[in-house]
Structures are given as structure tokens and as C-alpha cells.
Amino acid sequence: MTAQDFIPKTYKSTIKNGKVTWESPSNIALVKYWGKKENQIPANPSISFTLNHCKTITELSYTKRETSNSFSFEVFLEGKKKDDFKPKIEIFFERVIVYMPFLKDFHFKIETSNTFPHSSGIASSASGMSALALCLMSIEKQLKPEMTDEYFNQKASFLARLGSGSACRSIEGDLIVWGESHAISGSSNLFGTKYPYQVHENFKEYQDTILLVDKGQKQVSSTVGHNLMHEHPYAENRFQQAHDNLEKLKPILESGDLNKFIALIESEALTLHAMMLTSMPYFILMKPNTLEIINKIWQFREDTGLHVGFTLDAGANVHVLYPKKEAKVILDFIKNELVAYCQNEQYICDQIGFGAKIINN
CATH class of the missing domain: 3.30.230.10 (Ribosomal Protein S5; domain 2)
Structure with missing residues (x-):
């Protein structure tokens, strides 16, 4: 077409x-x-x-x-x-x-x-x-x-x-x-x-709790951010990485392997921010509380074995992703440990639509 x-x-x-x-x-x-x-x-x-x-x-x-x-x-x-x-x-x-x-x-x-x-x-x-x-x-x-x-x-x-x-x-x-x-x-x-293609039951009704770390205007507009890739020294490698990761995601979605899913989406999120860190001009889009939340998630995952991960857009807010079957314990963790890092303790509970x-x- x-x-x-x-x-x-x-x-x-x-x-x-x-x-x-x-x-x-x-x-x-x-x-x-x-x-x-x-x-x-x-x-x-x-x-x-x-x-x-x-x-x-x-x-x-x-x-x-x-x-x-x-x-x-x-x-x-x-x-x-x-x-x-x-x-x-x-x-x-x-x-x-x-x-x-x-x-x-x-x-x-x-x-x-x-x-x-x-x-x-x-x-x-x-x-x-x-x-x-x-x-x-x-x-x-x-x-x-x-x-x-x-x-x-x-x-x-x-x-x-x-x-x-x-x-x-x-x-x-x-x-x-x-x-x-x-x-x-x-x-x-x-x-x-x-x-x-086939998607495992693990990914049905997947949860996304959005932690509003910074509600201010974007530090850099999406248009400016995208344009910074035109002369970026790592752009071609990044584009190929995205192609490769999309291919790697297919068997993950089919098998329901939550550990591999989390590893891939977190890597993608951090790579996006790495491209902004290494552009010219360069930008740090995370805030200190973004990093605090990420470290808390990693520690909780190690301590409990539960399948909670994160992704980020081109900003400071954190999308906490997790399967519905583990939602109760993970949401309690979010409310007790992570909401304090949000601006005015604001967060949004959402899921796949x-x-x-x-x-x-």
C-alpha cells in the first residue's frame, strides 16, 4: 500500500x-x-x-x-x-x-x-x-x-x-x-x-502504573529529540538494535517469558535515554527520583522474584509494568515505596486496552 x-x-x-x-x-x-x-x-x-x-x-x-x-x-x-x-x-x-x-x-x-x-x-x-x-x-x-x-x-x-x-x-x-x-x-x-502473532496469556491484561515524577513541560520537544538522531554517532547501531529487539520479542511474547520481556523493555528504555545523553546538544531527561524508582524496582524484583519492570518515554516519568496475576503485591509495593518519589504523590493505574x-x- x-x-x-x-x-x-x-x-x-x-x-x-x-x-x-x-x-x-x-x-x-x-x-x-x-x-x-x-x-x-x-x-x-x-x-x-x-x-x-x-x-x-x-x-x-x-x-x-x-x-x-x-x-x-x-x-x-x-x-x-x-x-x-x-x-x-x-x-x-x-x-x-x-x-x-x-x-x-x-x-x-x-x-x-x-x-x-x-x-x-x-x-x-x-x-x-x-x-x-x-x-x-x-x-x-x-x-x-x-x-x-x-x-x-x-x-x-x-x-x-x-x-x-x-x-x-x-x-x-x-x-x-x-x-x-x-x-x-x-x-x-x-x-x-x-x-x-500468538501472545501468551501472561501478557493479557498487563498492568501499567504510571508514576508522575515530573509534570512540567518537556525539557526537549519530541520533534527536536527525533531530529538529533540525524547526525548522531550511534544512530545506525540504534536503528539496527530496534530491528533486532523486535525480532527477539516475538518468541518472548509467544512463550510468556516474563524475565526476558523485562530485560528487553528495560534495555530499550535506557537506550532511548542514552541516545539523548550522547546527542549534540545533549539532554538528561531523567530526574533524581526517576533513578531512585528504578533502583527500588530492581531491588524489589531481586528480593521477591516478582515480575515487575519499567519503561520510560522521553521524560522523567516511569511506567511500571507487571502481569495482572501479581498485581496485588506489586501495587502495594508501588503505593508503599514508589509513590513518595512522584510529584505531589500522583500516579495513574492503567492496563492494556x-x-x-x-x-x-
């Missing part, structure tokens, strides 16, 4: 106005992508758990316009007008207008809210851009009623990617691959695809 396949030839139907609402989750990468090529193409493949509770709910109202020579929209977050969100959405619309030629024909009111604290370090760009892409796809579905569900999801993921790379992994669940890999049949650089849902159309 190519990007050309997402350019509509004609629309059979017409619409004047309406409203659609989608909720879309965030996701957490197990094998990380870090570095982009042109047009939001990943430098290496990645695989993620789709989350369940951390999500964005977006209501898109649309009204037909008399003239259509520019984009017309307004944005609200939690009921308050957010003009500072408009430049990012304008860029998104510019990127996708060729695939959604009706965008200038309507005035849009975008009303969005998150089930998690804004600026909490959860990937709101992933959930937010995927929810918006799905709303736009619901409009196109009315213009093109013969559209299949498979095409709908693929194009929604494709569009979301053009807004925020990781957003393409939030359309479906529970394990999503993005980026071409010879190890994963059907994988694509253009959109996320459901992991197609199965993608976005339409609320009304």
Missing part, C-alpha cells in the same frame, strides 16, 4: 453539518522509535501496548461553509478556548489536505478533554491526534459510505501519524507495530498494524 491509496477520487455523498465524538487512548512503546525521516516516516520499527484508561475524548462539530479558500476551526480543551493549540492543528491540516480534500469546505469546532492530567507526561499528542483523525474519518465515511472498516482504520492511523508519529499506534490494540520490519508480516511505515471507540456520530 502507498500514500496514494489514501487520496480519494470522488465522494458519492454530500453533508451539510453534524457532530462526531471519538475517544482514543495513549500508548506506551516497548521497542522505541527515535528518529524520523521525511513525512513522519520512522527511522526504525516500534511496538507498543495500547493503554485503556489514559485517553482523549474529542467531539468534532462541522458546518458547511460558503467559501473554502482556507481552514476554519476553533479549539477547546476542557471547555476553555485554546488558541495556542491552533498552529499544530493548522500544520496537521496542511499535511493531510491532499488526503481529506473536504477540510476547507467546513468550519470545525474541536472540543477535547483528557482522562489524565494535562502536561502530566502522558503522551497526549498520541491520544489527541488519533482522536481527531478518527473524527475526520467519520466525516469521510459519510461522504464515502462504501469504505471498509479495514481501510477506515488504516487511513485513520495514516492521518494520525502525520499529526504525531506515535498517534498511529493508538487506533487499535492491544499490541501495535509501526514501521517496516522483516520480522513482522504486514508491518508498514505508513500506519500502525495489529501484532499478528484495545483501541479507540466511537461515542456518537
Whole structure:
């Protein structure tokens, strides 16, 4: 499939106005992508758990316009007008207008809210851009009623990617691959695809408790961080490592080997931060409490033999991952030993989810 396949030839139907609402989750990468090529193409493949509770709910109202020579929209977050969100959405619309030629024909009111604290370090760009892409796809579905569900999801993921790379992994669940890999049949650089192989019962309803170590603004934006890979001395080795780790993950997911799973995802998390430590300019994205939490997890795992591990995004917060069958003891450990290292003792309990849902159309 190519990007050309997402350019509509004609629309059979017409619409004047309406409203659609989608909720879309965030996701957490197990094998990380870090570095982009042109047009939001990943430098290496990645695989993620789709989350369940951390999500964005977006209501898109649309009204037909008399003239259509520019984009017309307004944005609200939690009921308050957010003009500072408009430049990012304008860029998104510019990127996708060729695939959604009706965008200038309507005035849009975008009303969005998150089930998690804004600026909490959860990937709101992933959930937010995927929810918006799905709303736009619901409009196109009315213009093109013969559209299949498979095409709908693929194009929604494709569009979301053009807004925020990781957003393409939030359309479906529970394990999503993005980026071409010879190890994963059907994988694509253009959109996320459901992991197609057997997954052991150990990974069903896997838990993710997110420790909010630092709720401040990102030290470095994702765009800047990805661009630092262009001249990074270790970039090519890192890209190959991601390919290798994705291949190594297949037998781990099939066999249910939790020890090997933890070793791989923790290595991936620390490698992501190592790439930022060794870029130019360089950044330390962890905070002292991030390291305290990691050391506590390692010690608890050694003392108890329980299968608790961690992963990190490009920031200070810690995603504590563990199987549901061990959840009670591990959650008690988190509350008693780790929450003290969180900003204002804030944390979020989540688990694997199965993608976005339409609320009304």
C-alpha cells in the first residue's frame, strides 16, 4: 500500500453539518522509535501496548461553509478556548489536505478533554491526534459510505501519524507495530498494524502504573529529540538494535517469558535515554527520583522474584509494568515505596486496552 491509496477520487455523498465524538487512548512503546525521516516516516520499527484508561475524548462539530479558500476551526480543551493549540492543528491540516480534500469546505469546532492530567507526561499528542483523525474519518465515511472498516482504520492511523508519529499506534490494540520490519508480516511505515502473532496469556491484561515524577513541560520537544538522531554517532547501531529487539520479542511474547520481556523493555528504555545523553546538544531527561524508582524496582524484583519492570518515554516519568496475576503485591509495593518519589504523590493505574471507540456520530 502507498500514500496514494489514501487520496480519494470522488465522494458519492454530500453533508451539510453534524457532530462526531471519538475517544482514543495513549500508548506506551516497548521497542522505541527515535528518529524520523521525511513525512513522519520512522527511522526504525516500534511496538507498543495500547493503554485503556489514559485517553482523549474529542467531539468534532462541522458546518458547511460558503467559501473554502482556507481552514476554519476553533479549539477547546476542557471547555476553555485554546488558541495556542491552533498552529499544530493548522500544520496537521496542511499535511493531510491532499488526503481529506473536504477540510476547507467546513468550519470545525474541536472540543477535547483528557482522562489524565494535562502536561502530566502522558503522551497526549498520541491520544489527541488519533482522536481527531478518527473524527475526520467519520466525516469521510459519510461522504464515502462504501469504505471498509479495514481501510477506515488504516487511513485513520495514516492521518494520525502525520499529526504525531506515535498517534498511529493508538487506533487499535492491544499490541501495535509501526514501521517496516522483516520480522513482522504486514508491518508498514505508513500506519500502525495489529501484532499478528500468538501472545501468551501472561501478557493479557498487563498492568501499567504510571508514576508522575515530573509534570512540567518537556525539557526537549519530541520533534527536536527525533531530529538529533540525524547526525548522531550511534544512530545506525540504534536503528539496527530496534530491528533486532523486535525480532527477539516475538518468541518472548509467544512463550510468556516474563524475565526476558523485562530485560528487553528495560534495555530499550535506557537506550532511548542514552541516545539523548550522547546527542549534540545533549539532554538528561531523567530526574533524581526517576533513578531512585528504578533502583527500588530492581531491588524489589531481586528480593521477591516478582515480575515487575519499567519503561520510560522521553521524560522523567516511569511506567511500571507487571502481569495482572501479581498485581496485588506489586501495587502495594508501588503505593508503599514508589509513590513518595512522584510529584505531589500522583500516579495513574492503567492496563492494556484495545483501541479507540466511537461515542456518537
